[in-house]
Amino acid sequence: MNAANVRQLVVDSLKGxxxxxxxVFSPRDFPTTRAMYPCLLVQTPFDHKHSQGRNTPAFTTITTVRISGRIQEYDGETDDDGALDAELALEALREQIDQAVVNSYELTRVIQQYREIRSTINVSADGEAHLGQLLYEIDIEYYQGPEDFYPVESVPLEGIDIRIQMPDGTPVPGANTNLQE
Structure with missing residues (x-):
């Protein structure tokens, strides 16, 4: 398990x-177009490992998954309600993300806990429409052990040569074992 696996599990839990x-796009850079809205961009910008001890590579890892939700809403013909519609759409999207990620069996079975969830909503009217963005961050905690890291490079043992040190002039008992196939 690593940050890339967590990201992909989150993407899978969100699609549809x-x-x-x-x-739902990941990895992807930030430019999006009107035809893509609403859309979600998923990244893992932070990964923090806490050692579980000195003797083995074992960590409690916390990966922050950032989900950026984007929508676009226009004002109505009689009302200037685009900002309100954008805000309501982002609030609904936040609830949908909560339910999709937290209820994902595939994700929850391989992690320890959802440590923290933060979200912010921003609506801007800088263009012809109201652009809304939801910034949703979830800290996911999981275990990483020796099996998650590459094996240690070692020199293969080819044989064993055992000799018992004896005084000069006496036979030296011992054994040779060849481990090659």
């Missing part, structure tokens, strides 16, 4: 389960 439908 929110108003973004299949518009």
């Amino acid at each position: 389960k929110t108003s973004a439908g299949e518009n």
Whole structure:
């Protein structure tokens, strides 16, 4: 298990389960177009490992998964309600993300806990429409042990040569074992 595995499990849990439908992208840079809205962008910007001791590579790892939700809403013909619609759509998207990620069996069976969830909503009217963005961050805790890291490079044991040190002039008992096939 690593940050990339966690990210992919989150992406899988979101696809088709929110108003973004299949518009869940990861990894992807930030430029998006009107045709893509609503959409979700998933990244893992932070990964923090806490050692479990000195003798083995074992860690309690916390990966922060950042989900950026984007929507676009226009004002109505009679009302200037685009900002309100954008805010409501982002609040609904936040609830959908909560349900999709926290209820994901595939994700919850391989992690220890959802340590913390933070979210912020921002609506801007800088363009012809109201652009809304949800920034949703979830800290996911899981175990990483020796099996998650590459094996230690070692020199293979080819044989054993055992000799008992004896005084000069006496036979030296011992054994040779060849381990090659």
